[in-house]
Amino acid sequence: MADSEKRRSLIQQYLVQNGACSISALASRLEVSTMTIRRDMELLAGKGLVRVYHGVVVPLKEEATSLQEYALTKAEAVHVQEKLRIARAAASMVEPEDILFIDGGSTAALVARELPRGIPLTIICLSLNAFLNVAGNPAAEVILAGGIYHEETHIFEGPESIELIRRYRATKAFVSANGFREDLGVTCSNNYLLSIKQAVLRSSIQKILVADSSKFGKVNSCYFADLSDFSELITDDGLPDSALQSIRDSGTKVQAV
Amino acid sequence: MADSEKRRSLIQQYLVQNGACSISALASRLEVSTMTIRRDMELLAGKGLVRVYHGVVVPLKEEATSLQEYALTKAEAVHVQEKLRIARAAASMVEPEDILFIDGGSTAALVARELPRGIPLTIICLSLNAFLNVAGNPAAEVILAGGIYHEETHIFEGPESIELIRRYRATKAFVSANGFREDLGVTCSNNYLLSIKQAVLRSSIQKILVADSSKFGKVNSCYFADLSDFSELITDDGLPDSALQSIRDSGTKVQAV
DNA sequence: ACATTTTTGTTGCTTTTATAACATTTCTAT
DNA sequence: ATAGAAATGTTATAAAAGCAACAAAAATGT
Structure with a gap:
């Protein structure tokens, strides 16, 4: 798996566990720039897996709660x-x-x-x-x-x-x-x-x-x-x-x- | 029930259904100022019911059951x-x-x-x-x-x-x-x-x-x-x-x- | 009815995030 | 090794949100 995929997978896992996370927090946690996270989120959002609000990513996985x-x-x-x-x-x-x-x-x-x-x-x-x-x-x-x-x-x-x-x-x-x-x-x-x-x-x-x-x-x-x-x-x-x-x-x- | 309580209750209900919402969206939906929503969220956050990120409110799943x-x-x-x-x-x-x-x-x-x-x-x-x-x-x-x-x-x-x-x-x-x-x-x-x-x-x-x-x-x-x-x-x-x-x-x- | 408290709204300013354009690095295939 | 592609980082500007202080309105109690 490519690094970027691995990162997105990690993000998803983290989101499901924690319910939501800010983009800046994800960036510092994974030690990449916010732009990278943003682009990742654009991808995941396109797949309908997450929803990005102002600076915050929320997992959209059907009622994983x-x-x-x-x-x-x-x-x-x-x-x-x-x-x-x-x-x-x-x-x-x-x-x-x-x-x-x-x-x-x-x-x-x-x-x-x-x-x-x-x-x-x-x-x-x-x-x-x-x-x-x-x-x-x-x-x-x-x-x-x-x-x-x-x-x-x-x-x-x-x-x-x-x-x-x-x-x-x-x-x-x-x-x-x-x-x-x-x-x-x-x-x-x-x-x-x-x-x-x-x-x-x-x-x-x-x-x-x-x-x-x-x-x-x-x-x-x-x-x-x-x-x-x-x-x-x-x-x-x-x-x-x-x-x-x-x-x-x-x-x-x-x-x- | 006081109006403010009713509003907070509505917000919570909405959040549980939708997973998350921006403060500005809540403000326009309920036709109050963002400051009012912010103050409401401070209250709910104090009770541990929601978490407020940058502009976004997320219900805490532990308590949502x-x-x-x-x-x-x-x-x-x-x-x-x-x-x-x-x-x-x-x-x-x-x-x-x-x-x-x-x-x-x-x-x-x-x-x-x-x-x-x-x-x-x-x-x-x-x-x-x-x-x-x-x-x-x-x-x-x-x-x-x-x-x-x-x-x-x-x-x-x-x-x-x-x-x-x-x-x-x-x-x-x-x-x-x-x-x-x-x-x-x-x-x-x-x-x-x-x-x-x-x-x-x-x-x-x-x-x-x-x-x-x-x-x-x-x-x-x-x-x-x-x-x-x-x-x-x-x-x-x-x-x-x-x-x-x-x-x-x-x-x-x-x-x- | 009045004063007091509570709740809500407004304003100006600060901080954070979004976006686009461009630069740089890393990966990949020949 | 090297060109091309993909991924990532940087910067500047625009947009949005946070915050605090004060003003206005509504609710409350006497």
Whole structure:
């Protein structure tokens, strides 16, 4: 990476952490002239990443503040690029008046974050992560399945959660998983996750599995569905063609983004 | 609320939405001089709510979350000190192994924040505010009553919420209110709040009303209990002695902190 | 109604930033 | 190595913001 790029990257990182910074402070911190910073900012502003006011740079990264930030720092920072592509593909499937289940897990949380704003939706969240990423959407009715909070998964467990899921009917469910393979099916790591995911599948028309290719071939302790139980799989381009083909043959649409 | 307060509140709201704004823009938007805005910003900066750079105001993200936002940008900003004293008194009543209901509202959210950490508790939260203030407490089992999210109150509404409350039994319930008086009882502003508060009262041994003295004498549309239905009232020192005495005579303990 | 306090606006001056044009350095490819 | 390109620094001028002191207006209390 060129020095100038590295500097801009550093600036961005600093801005996201600190919320804002003056151009003069950036110049002295990075030991370059203010003109250099200005030119950098012009570039970043052109990309829509920052906004430059009078002497001050403010990161414009979509609400990287407080709640959303919390939701993402906790998420495993692995395969973020893939997960984001998957999330965007998933979000682009959503249509006005859709009723959505958003599962726990970092990929599903990203789906929540990428959901179109301004169109009427009903969004039923199963994890705090997903919820925090949609709360505040003015056009959406946001529902959270409550219960006992599990900090490691950000999911609420309990009969109330299951009951709530059973009471609703969704047009689309975005479900995550810890592992998926053709022979042993789709798996997750906990018993309560299993109950929730199964309830979600039973309450939804379109069942969409969002899982990056690192999950492919893996198994975890709790089996909750076969791949063919899903109407669609959204994953990245890391799956072998043979696998893609055989999943498609079993009746599940596949998007590899 | 005084005009100046209203203006500062508007500014804060605008800042949280937009991330940042120049002083000159705020001045023309609110049709006051830049000096007025500058002085406002000095005030808000003193409270640690914003940071002023050269001509630009940036909200500080640490404080912009749930509670502070609610407690300081909304109309209740005036009574923060009282609420905090009330919250601390309430929190000091809590003992190990207690099972707690924490209602919605800024005062109850403060109770949640002031709860002792490290002692085993079961904490059932009825609002996002309260929840975010206790999530992460390692010694506590944290439960959130889910349902349809209401942004203006940060509360989750729905049959699931009520069912969850009915299913639990608490040793202490910290309940908030919009108004309370001896003749017309304790009132809140919404129907769903009413259902929740009544369910909480029916599921709890000790029923503790936390409400600052500005609520005294007021009525709101929804009546949900008499003052004598509460085992205890925690308020500040703004109630007339005669009222304190007559509430005590009716069998409700009163702490005026 | 009056005086007092608080809030807001105005002015002049200082300091900081923006911008453009030009000079210099650093990088890159042959 | 060297020319050309890209990146960076410098300077001068214009524009905008900061600041302090004072004036005017509005709110408050007696």
